Amino acid sequence: MVTIVNAPSLPSAAAAAAAETPDAGPSSTHRVALDALLDLVGDDLTRVNQTILDRMHSPIALIPQLAGHIVAAGGKRLRPLLTLAAARLVGYEGDRHISLAACIEFLHTATLLHDDVVDESDKRRGRDTANAIWGNKPSVLVGDFLFARAFELMVEDGSLEVMGILARASAVISEGEIHQLLTSNNIETVEEDYIQVVGAKTAALFAAATRIGGVAAERPRAELDALDAYGRNLGIAFQITDDFLDYSAREAELGKSIGDDFRDGKLTLPVIHAIAHGDDEERAFWRRCLEEQDFSDPHGEADLAHAMTLLARHGALEETVRRAHAYAEAARRALDIFPDSRIKTILTEVVDFSVERAY
């Protein structure tokens, strides 16, 4: 009954770069950073994509169909690129980074599938989510499959150290996701909670992605820790910027919707800052919108406009950008122990991209 179909094709490195940089506006300098990274490790990324295609195969045709939908959805491949780049930075010349980068993408994809189920999302990057097309059930189970497949790849790689890093990261990611559930719709959430959530749900995989690039090359502990710190701080800067963009005028200028987090009642850094500095009346407003999700018009437009006013009143967006830049600076500094090189320059520019991108 079950037939095997060809797995969907994946975008080439060049197409991935183009998909990731739809605008040549304010971020064009940083587009250069990602292009340069793809120039340097594009051949490796092609091999990673092939490994992903090969290893999401299953006699159950729905698995490569559904997994292919999300894997081919035009993501940046930022996390596997970080593994490739880290390996390059430390002069690694073997092949292990290819399958390790594929592992990272599998873990990330599994997380996205489960996230979309948990968030009841119907769109990701403008396309229908897997759960919107196939329903929650296969999305949960294909996520499980990809997670297991990632560990199979690790076993083939054969490093207990890598496996320990990625098993730990996986546990931390789910802790972060659960912690985030608990902060949602809760205006008592403070910045410390937020940074813990972001450090776990986003930055743990960035840190693991860069660290295992160094582990593949069997580099000394100090270099592994530096790669870890680079990835971790980059990941936090990246996520803070994501959360900033949801309230950003620049996002609105690009024709993207803003305020999704507001309508979902997510406690991200901009609102946490505004709440911390607001008076009782403002607090009542945030409670009504974020906790009770009781909006004064059907789409919450008037409330979002008022929220933007409060964010401006307290300089919350500027403060959010400042935080992102502080983590970005820590990421850059983490690279200090490595000698100057083309790839080191590019990794520095990737940090700039992470905080200055408009998408």
Place this chain on the structure above:
Amino acid sequence: MVTIVNAPSLPSAAAAAAAETPDAGPSSTHRVALDALLDLVGDDLTRVNQTILDRMHSPIALIPQLAGHIVAAGGKRLRPLLTLAAARLVGYEGDRHISLAACIEFLHTATLLHDDVVDESDKRRGRDTANAIWGNKPSVLVGDFLFARAFELMVEDGSLEVMGILARASAVISEGEIHQLLTSNNIETVEEDYIQVVGAKTAALFAAATRIGGVAAERPRAELDALDAYGRNLGIAFQITDDFLDYSAREAELGKSIGDDFRDGKLTLPVIHAIAHGDDEERAFWRRCLEEQDFSDPHGEADLAHAMTLLARHGALEETVRRAHAYAEAARRALDIFPDSRIKTILTEVVDFSVERAY
């Protein structure tokens, strides 16, 4: 904001045995098999339970709360018991089987959490499911956490062979679950599909559980394969019996509801057999009930009664029991290569229990 709470306590080995054997009726002989197994490895099981408690800890209090709810729900601990028993059978004297058995239970629990979300179940063993209490979101994410934690335990154990076995089993289990989704509500499903589904979703973990007991003891390949065959055939026999019981008069006598699979449109062995031997009119009946889920009364009672008549007409329940016994016999035979011992006798009786239990 997040506070740490004490993890819930787990039932003792004796309480677990009692919980699993609520009736002293037709299964009392087989209750003796499980009691005997608990007598032999009860101390080990106590240590497994302690490891489970220790390792489901997280600073996010919801994790041990939710995981504890399902872990402590009075399951048989059959799968971890199989790891302990397999290790005992091959004369293992170390400690690795304790954490490996805990791994198996974590993987099983993760699967149950996701299953209950996928099946939209609100009861398991008569108690509210985690998703019924806390919702789908934390159930999916705590499942992910337990899965990751299982791999952390494997890394600590340090055997790539064990990790390979369990990563592979995990991938196969999710393939089986997805395959099962595709057979649901599809009366074209044939016995081969069913056996593939059961072999993957249930028997793969039984086989892995017994095999790693032998791996811990570093036994030769032939013994590992025998343990694997024992677990695999036992698992298939166990699941076929489960599916039989859903249409069993004995189940009804015990006051348990029957026909859940019928109402859900699951293509289990009894109906697959009846459909294969039915005429066009019967086929139309099965299509209406199982595919279209269009019942003639609100709870499908009249249709269930007719389904039972059709099962009886084609001897489908007897045939199902015959199949279960054939797999049970294969499980028993797999033990032939091991010298006679008390634990071997008990493992044989566990097979009898799996096909003759009334619960």
